[in-house]
Every structure is written in structure tokens, then in C-alpha cells.
Amino acid sequence: MIAIIDYGAGNLRSVQNTLNEIGATYQVLEGPERLAEATKILLPGVGHFGQMMRALDERGLRQPIRERIAAGVPFLGICLGLQGLFTDSEEAPEASGLGVFPGTVRRFPMDARVPHMGWNELERRRESRLLAGLPERPYVYFAHSYYVPENEGTAAACTYTTPYTAILEQGNVHGVQFHPEKSGPIGLKIVNNFLEL
Numbered sequence: 001m002i003a004i005i006d007y008g009a010g011n012l013r014s015v016q017n018t019l020n021e022i023g024a025t026y027q028v029l030e031g032p033e034r035l036a037e038a039t040k041i042l043l044p045g046v047g048h049f050g051q052m053m054r055a056l057d058e059r060g061l062r063q064p065i066r067e068r069i070a071a072g073v074p075f076l077g078i079c080l081g082l083q084g085l086f087t088d089s090e091e092a093p094e095a096s097g098l099g100v101f102p103g104t105v106r107r108f109p110m111d112a113r114v115p116h117m118g119w120n121e122l123e124r125r126r127e128s129r130l131l132a133g134l135p136e137r138p139y140v141y142f143a144h145s146y147y148v149p150e151n152e153g154t155a156a157a158c159t160y161t162t163p164y165t166a167i168l169e170q171g172n173v174h175g176v177q178f179h180p181e182k183s184g185p186i187g188l189k190i191v192n193n194f195l196e197l
Helices: 012-022 049-058 062-070 184-195
Strands: 002-005 026-029 040-043 075-078 086-089 101-107 116-121 139-144 154-160 162-170 173-176
Touching: 002 012, 012 026, 012 184, 040 062, 040 184, 049 062, 062 075, 101 162, 116 154, 139 184
Parallel strands: 002 026, 002 040, 040 075, 075 173, 086 101
Antiparallel strands: 116 139, 154 162, 162 173
16 A cells, blocks of 8 residues: 655645656555555655654654654655654754654755745766666655755755755665655656665
């Protein structure tokens, strides 16, 4: 079962539309009850880091998500769903992330125009399963004010005032800072590549 985590994020419908266009069957889960059945997990995200983490806690999803990731289930975090994999964020210093990876999500410099919104190109850092079959430097759609610094899991980066992680791939865990559901055929291919892992 492909599971989409619903914690009240605004882009849930567009992620569903992407999976519908690919022809994938999925379940939208608002709680942990069926998460153990999931063979793939997608965590879409828009909004505020602290609100997302509180919503996951209120729905009893934090620990089950961590357990499924630890069990090796392929996971894809989109935008805020990528950021939530880390320890914490400058957006909400009081909130703890999922802590799958160490590190703090940073805000773009104060002199940068935020949010970083629009199309930008990906810079490959190493072989990427999500980018299989795509051009060397594809363009995708971003909308965010905070970013994950480059780290050992960075498979592709983007530069907006500073280079940062645009695609993370480490073992069964994947994350994208951009919105594949708003990135046209390139985004469809990236999501399909994840589903075919």
C-alpha cells in the first residue's frame, strides 16, 4: 500500500492528483492505524514547521513514521516533509523534528527575498535514483523560506543565495525541497521513480 500522510497540509490534493495521473493506487492516512501496512510513505508538507510537528503528534504519527522508516520502508518527504526529517528548525526552535537525521533547518539570509518561489535548476551532487532518466540539470518548482544545508545525504542541490539540499537520498529515505506535484512532467517522473524503487 502506498500511504499519503494527511496532517492537514494544503497541498494534499495536488499530491493525490499527481499519483492519480501516474495511475498509482494509494490510501490517505490521518492516523497510525494502517501505517504498518504501507510499502511506500509520502509526507507532503506546506506551512509551518512547528504546526506540522504538532499535527503529527496530535494524530499519533511521529513514532509510527519513525518506526516505518527504521524498518526500511521507502519514504518521500516533500518540501516541509523533507525538513521534518531533521532535528529542528529555525522556523520553530521550540519544536522537535522527526530526528531521522541530525541537523537544523535554516532560514535564508535576511537580505534574501523570501519565500524563494518559482522555477530553479537542480545541480546533481551524485547519482540520484529520483532523477533517473531526467536531464542533467532539470528545472523544478520551489516555494520555501527555509532550507536544509547540504549534507552527506544530498543527492542534488539548488542555489538561492546559498547552495542547499534540493534532493536527499539516504538508504530508504528520500526528500525533495521542491514541489514535484507543481513541476510538470519532470515532477511526475520524479514521483514515479520513487514509486518504482
